[in-house]
Amino acid sequence: MVISNILGGLGNQMFQYAIGRAISLHTKQELKLDILEFDSYDLRNYELDVFNIQGQIASNFEIEKIKYRQVSFLKKIYYKIKKYDRPLSEKFYKEKFYYYDVDIARIKGDVYLFGYWQSEKYFDNCRDIISQDFTLKYPISKQSNHFEKMIQERPSISLHIRRGDYVNNQTTNSYHGICSLEYYKNTIQYMESKVDNPCFFIFSDDLRWAKENLDFIDNKVFIDLDDETPDHEEMYLMSQCKHNIIANSSFSWWGAWLNQNEEKIVVAPKQWFNDPAIDTGDLIPKSWIRL
Numbered sequence: 001m002v003i004s005n006i007l008g009g010l011g012n013q014m015f016q017y018a019i020g021r022a023i024s025l026h027t028k029q030e031l032k033l034d035i036l037e038f039d040s041y042d043l044r045n046y047e048l049d050v051f052n053i054q055g056q057i058a059s060n061f062e063i064e065k066i067k068y069r070q071v072s073f074l075k076k077i078y079y080k081i082k083k084y085d086r087p088l089s090e091k092f093y094k095e096k097f098y099y100y101d102v103d104i105a106r107i108k109g110d111v112y113l114f115g116y117w118q119s120e121k122y123f124d125n126c127r128d129i130i131s132q133d134f135t136l137k138y139p140i141s142k143q144s145n146h147f148e149k150m151i152q153e154r155p156s157i158s159l160h161i162r163r164g165d166y167v168n169n170q171t172t173n174s175y176h177g178i179c180s181l182e183y184y185k186n187t188i189q190y191m192e193s194k195v196d197n198p199c200f201f202i203f204s205d206d207l208r209w210a211k212e213n214l215d216f217i218d219n220k221v222f223i224d225l226d227d228e229t230p231d232h233e234e235m236y237l238m239s240q241c242k243h244n245i246i247a248n249s250s251f252s253w254w255g256a257w258l259n260q261n262e263e264k265i266v267v268a269p270k271q272w273f274n275d276p277a278i279d280t281g282d283l284i285p286k287s288w289i290r291l
Contacts, residue, residue: 003032003058004113010047010231011250015117017048017055018130022123023107024055027206032058034067034112050232053133066091067112089168097156100282118250119282120257134258144233147201148221151240153198158241159184159220160252163206177274179247181213186268186291187245188217194265201241203234203252248272257285267291 004020006013017033023103024031033055035046048055069087093107095115104122123130140148150156163178191198200220204210207222214220223237231251238244238255243265246252256266266288284290 001032001062001066001110002027002029003034003063003111004045004055005037005115006048007032007037007041007044008116009044009251010235011252011254012116013046013116014053014134014254015122015250016113016115017053017133019051019104019117019122019190020055021130021133022126023104023113025129026105027108029110031055034058034063036060036063047230047232050137050230051134051236052137052189066110068092088180097225098283105168114201118253120285121282131258131260134254136232140233140236141226141229143225144229144237144248147221147225147237148240150221151201151237155197156241157195157198157200157201157243157245158238158252158255159187159200159245160238160247160249160255161202161206161210162203162247162249162251163204163209167252177248177271179269183269183291184214184245185216190267190289190291191243191245191265193245198243200245201237203238203255253283256288265289 002020002024006016008016016139020031020033023029031054033048035057038044038046048137057099057239067089070090074190090112091110092112095117098118100119100121120127147259161184188200198219200217202210202214202220202222207224211222223234225234235251235255235258238252239258239260241259242261244252244256244259245267246256246269248271253268256264256268259266266285268284268288270290272278272283
């Protein structure tokens with residue numbers, strides 16, 4: 001059995017599912033998802049159930065069996081009383097570094113995966129299956145459908161601006177940072193040199209800022225959806241654009257990756273994190289442009 005720990009926002013959850021799915025296919029094992037941490041995680045909710053995914057939710061018994069070293073009942077009580085962390089089993093596989101881990105391919109038998117796994121190299125050999133798994137279970141809203149028709153009728157380019165916690169949370173800001181206005185000006189210039197009469201569809205969790213600062217874009221549409229519109233509909237709309245400009249965000253990464261246009265142009269930021277020492281060489285697919 002392959003169990004993948006699921007935590008974080010939608011983009012992170014999709015990476016965690018994708019590696020688990022790829023390993024389960026390679027090793028011909030059942031995939032289960034551990035979503036227990038959402039019980040105590042206030043920032044995000046489990047969201048993968050909007051897709052046609054194949055993994056089932058792991059039971060407490062299944063998690064216990066694979067994640068932790070097997071000890072006696074009395075020993076379990078002792079750890080709980082002392083508030084000690086349970087010893088992890090040899091089947092617990094934690095992400096070692098940010099770039100692609102070649103040892104993943106050697107996994108056999110039961111495994112519990114813990115990490116973010118942000119590289120398509122973990123699942124590119126089953127790309128069609130992952131793409132199918134991430135199709136939507138349910139129809140999108142009328143409002144989203146309205147924007148989808150506009151996207152399909154024009155030389156559409158999605159442009160994602162991630163602010164929100166990247167700006168408001170000091171810890172998150174110090175780690176991730178935000179894409180500069182200069183980055184967006186450069187990407188617009190690049191796209192305009194490659195695409196005739198492009199129309200830029202602006203996605204952001206801070207549309208007010210976007211409307212105040214993107215006056216240098218002539219042909220643009222702001223994706224202004226109701227607050228009740230779920231995140232996956234925005235990601236879906238990104239994927240329907242012919243080309244994509246992404247932020248340093250796994251959310252728009254997936255919006256671009258799920259874009260089925262064989263001639264798509266995807267532009268991503270050269271600097272993904274504030275710390276340039278973090279190796280993101282495997283994060284961005286080779287066919288994408290980094291500016």
